[in-house]
Amino acid sequence: MRLELREINKRFPGVLANDRISISADRGQVLGLLGENGAGKTTLMNILSGLYKPDSGQILIDDEEHVFNDPAAAIRAGVGMVHQHFMLVPVFDVVEAVALGAETVSGPVGTFDRAAARRRIVELSEQYKLGVDPDARIESLPVGVRQRVEILKALYRHSDILVLDEPSAVLTPYETEELFTIIRSLTATGTTIVFITHKLDEVLEVADNIVVLRRGRVAGTADPKTTTRQQLANLMVGRDVELIVPKGPANPGDVVLSIRNLRVRDDRLEMAVDGVDLEVRAGEIVAVAGVQGNGQTELVEAITGLRTSDAGEITIGGVHVERANPRTVSDLGVAHIPEDRARDGLIAYMTVAENYILDTYHREPYSRRGMFDLDAVNAGAAKGVKDFDIRTPSIHTIAASLSGGNQQKVVVAREFSVPVQLVVAAQPTRGLDVGSIEYIHRRLVEQRDAGAAILIVCTELDEVLAVGDRVAVMFDGRIVGILSGEDATYENLGMLMGGATFGEGHAA
């Protein structure tokens, strides 16, 4: 079916989330909806799926106007939504999870006709090559398959228009490829797909037509056959973006962070960091690469004072911190950008200003003898918001209402608001859009050039190679190789990450 949204307006307190947005997709087409976090993509899709009502504007399906008062109305009109966070009952099996809410019933008291439902699910699964086992329990399925169950759910409800909200956010690269295959088989049978994402490569690969949203408006449209990554990125952010931040050669100075034979246990008391030696010098960026779960988290926690180490030495600027608490480490001039910013880096229901001073509140000028100087706090936060281009209605807005990228900027702004000698950043750009990634990388390089030592932990090789001056590969609790310059290639890193040893790797 043909989908068209005309002049959609939606206002939330303080923000115009959708400003006269018009998009359309023909039958069997994939419309790529591209935009940064907070550009209004999700709001638009919630309008399409009946969760929100637009303030004005029309929704047309096959040129007929529809008004969706609730999600059920949207489903009846043939719009199916696959949310970023899945809505599946974990203890149900696939048949039950898919049929839930749309059960076929039979018999005098209306019992659930499981056999009929199962037949249809198997049929759909085969038709679109979803490869879903109808009898498997949801909780036993990997994330990629659960997503296919969500797609199945929409198809089961006779959706001819399928909305996929950031579908690849939770998928591995291989699973993403599988998803694209499924999308192609769906469009081949006439399903219209709206594919929401902030990842450039994906829209270029899968979309027939691209609409870029920026700050609630349509910033432009593009044809994936003729457009480039760079053009899309510029359109998305509204200026020329550098996908790889330029940086000069590192100029390493004195050793700032020195780790000797460090051993750290994880929560299950197993040795997660098992004899790590590492040095980070002033003016260089050392990237720790590795598949997640090889001890990186524990390493970072040990450095920042959050976890007590079992054995070994850690010094920061010559000061031993094996037994230090987070406050002591932070007061040494260590910026810590935690992996899970929503859980560890921010207090969601405190204001931007309060979050901005979260680990410097006890110092001047923000407080003196335990009492806040609110003018100084507000002035500091206002400066941070301005310097770091944090998009927030006010410094007194609660952090939870900011977009992911802006939340991360609050964390980065805070950590860089005081002079630092060492930056420890864990997955600093995970889940961020190109504009924010460029921004964060630029700030990291800036700190490096200002003489800070930088340790970043990263699972994405692109990022490791883009920002790291030296790359340390972590495997099974050990640093198995440190590469720099020409040695640092995809192939070498990939090999080391898989556990192979690299003959010419330089020991630190």
Next chain:
Amino acid sequence: MKRLRELLRKALVPTLSVLTAFILGGIVIIVTDFEHLSQLGTDPIGAVLGAIGGVLSGYGAMLAGAFGDPERIQEALRTGAPRDVATAVRPITESLVSSTPLIFTGLGVAISFRAGMFNIGADGQLIIGALASTIVTILMSGAAPSEVILILAIAVGALAGAAWGFVPGFLKARTGAHEVITTIMLNYIAALVVFFALRSDTLRAPGSTSPVSRNLTPIADVPTLLPLPGLRLDMGFIVALLMAVVVSWLLFRTTVGFELRASGFNLTAARYAGMSAGGSMMLAMALSGGLAGLAGAFLVLGTVGQLSIDLSGGVGFNAIALALLAGLRPSGVVLAALLFGALTSGGKTMNIVSGVPFDLLFFIIAMVIMFVAAPGLIRTIWRVRVPDPAPEVASVTPVAPSDPV
């Protein structure tokens, strides 16, 4: 102006909750008014009117009991005699007297909740504070001027309450023992400690067989505010208001308060930011207990004048309700405590004058809390238009607001 609108918006749900609870209370009075309802068959109109009249007279008596009887006020204005003035203002001063311990304990509960500690133990902390004050007063009797005894007794009462509150905080911080369990258990222990203490001849009222202490008034007495006969309103009320200011300052203007609130919202983030989460727990519980202890001290040294087992009358539990009603804001606690105080003192009059049982109050208070906890209900009933919350906020409602008022 914007600030005022913001305040009104925040007060909307609590206000409508109170109103709705009173309307439902009225319905309860009507359907339990068997005297009038039994006439439904013979005289339906009279029966209904009579039942509604019952509601009006009940609520009328409550208002008069809470704020004063208009006739008596006119009388007082006419004669100007101290006795008449005292009679006229007694209801409203009694409302303030009832609200005083509620302000103290409500503030205490608000502090602990802000820090993420679900302190159910205000009642125990209150009675331990009262016990400590009583012991100090009786032991020091004659050994120092009464003003000195008074101040010392109040200070020791607050400290004892703080110590009693500190225990669950310490247990939680060090061993992870859940504060709901420990504070409830410490309530029992506190009550029994007081019971045992009152067996001693030193403390117990001479000649009394029931567990009540000697009368403390001759030894030390909190000064009353109005120089009129028979009015109990004393300095305790002023101290309670001061404490609201202090707590508000502490929570929103000091780094200690910042740490308390941060740990209450998100313990891991507070830890990442270098705060001592355990320290915040212990401090919040000690402050909370200290305020409850003050409530106990002012009860035995002022309002009541002696220690007894049932001194608190459930104040510590009402404090939880009113702290939630207040959105954990100190100014809100004062307002909610004034409301509860007025209800309590008005309810007694209602019972005496119109025969509507005092228990109706608990019904109304429970309804208020329920509506405040379920704001969606109030919005539906009263068709209050509220704009769609921004998408990121819509999915979760904050446990406690972060902004100072």
